[in-house]
Amino acid sequence: MADEASGTSGTGAEAGSVRVDAWIWSVRLTKTRSTAATACRAGHVRVNGERAKPAQPVRAGDEVRLFHAGRERIVVVRRPVSKRVGAPVAAECLIDKSPPPPTPVEAAVVGIRDRGAGRPTKRERREIETLRGRQ
Numbered sequence: 001m002a003d004e005a006s007g008t009s010g011t012g013a014e015a016g017s018v019r020v021d022a023w024i025w026s027v028r029l030t031k032t033r034s035t036a037a038t039a040c041r042a043g044h045v046r047v048n049g050e051r052a053k054p055a056q057p058v059r060a061g062d063e064v065r066l067f068h069a070g071r072e073r074i075v076v077v078r079r080p081v082s083k084r085v086g087a088p089v090a091a092e093c094l095i096d097k098s099p100p101p102p103t104p105v106e107a108a109v110v111g112i113r114d115r116g117a118g119r120p121t122k123r124e125r126r127e128i129e130t131l132r133g134r135q
Helices: 002-006 020-026 033-041 087-092 122-132
Strands: 045-047 063-068 071-077 094-096
Touching (some): 020 063
Antiparallel strands (some): 071 094
8 A cells, every 4th residue: 555655566656656757767758867857856847737846746647748958848648657668668658749859950040149249239139039939
């Protein structure tokens, strides 16, 4: 009973819940668990729309949004796993609803300032934000 409540039931905790940082690492969204925990602490991980701390539990059906490596990953938890699994098994543990990664042309659209040009003015900053597509 205590194992079920803590989410540490044996090999994969399929029936219960798992820490969000461990799950992100287990299904290979990040290379290391410490990277996943750092992303959680920095506010780059959301579970069901709410900012997640590293120890927040995730269950089957939860939506996890991770901003990592310059893109947002949106996945739905199919099966919580606490141990790192192979790529084919990891693909079965999540449903990927992420938008396609940006093409190299889209990723290269960045305003470049001359070195030593100083801080941008308010007008220049607005132009840079418009170029990046933010408002």
